[in-house]
Amino acid sequence: MAVALVLVLIVVGSVSFHLLSPWWWTPIASNWDYIDNTIIITFWITGVVFAAVVLFMAYCVFRFRHREGNRAAYEPENKRLESWLTIVTAVGVTTLLVPGLFVWSRFVTVPSDATEVEVIGQQWQWSFRLPGKDGKLGTSETRDVSADNPLGIIPGDPNGQDDVVVEAADLHLQVGKPVKMLLRSIDVLHDFFVPEFRAKMDMVPGSVTYFWFTPTKTGTFQVLCAELCGQGHPLMHGVVVVDTQQDYLAWLGQQQTFAQLSAPQKTGSADQASGTTASGLNVAAKLETVGSR
């Protein structure tokens, strides 16, 4: 009797916690409400099955409890019951999987008007690269990464010279414009995740993964790393600012290209260089704090 009661309380507690919990997703700021809908369908199906199975267990524990004189009936086969269970399980699993397939198909079909933005993850900071006036990103190689070329852009590739390099600083995007995020890592596995955008994907050293989305709200959003990537993982934060077109163009005008950053000691690049150093020192200082714990 006590066990049956505990089982019922587990169901009531779990469902109440889900419905009354103050924690829910952050308000969505991208086009991926399909992903939210798919997760809600999953919650409904798994929630109903969980409640049905646990309540059935509670019923059986109570109904067939030990009583003097009762004997168990041995019934190894029941074709009718097995058929029903097979059909219901197949329908349930199909309903769980099919919406995900539709969402995945949209997720990897990038619209032709999407602009490319490269995200580079490294222990433990985020950098970004945007194509310059030619609209093309130059090729890059991890073996070309150095203090002067932190993103490993191949210096001999003319397409890379006008690439806009945003090293360890905030990324700005334009509201309402689809972007294809090209994801690279130059050391270990990372995962670029902005909760409000819903989309996220692993970054694998040696390959370029991607997803796309359209930012639908202006504002400042936090970037998290969603892959355990070493001691400084909890500090691997970044910022994406979604701007109006005017603000975005103003920000873009202040950024430096790869050619400008690699030019030897110009006054114009001195500020950017010192800003980069300050950012790097900041991360190093944070890491020292973690190390001393």
Ligand SMILES: [Cu+2]
């Ligand atoms: Cu990481």
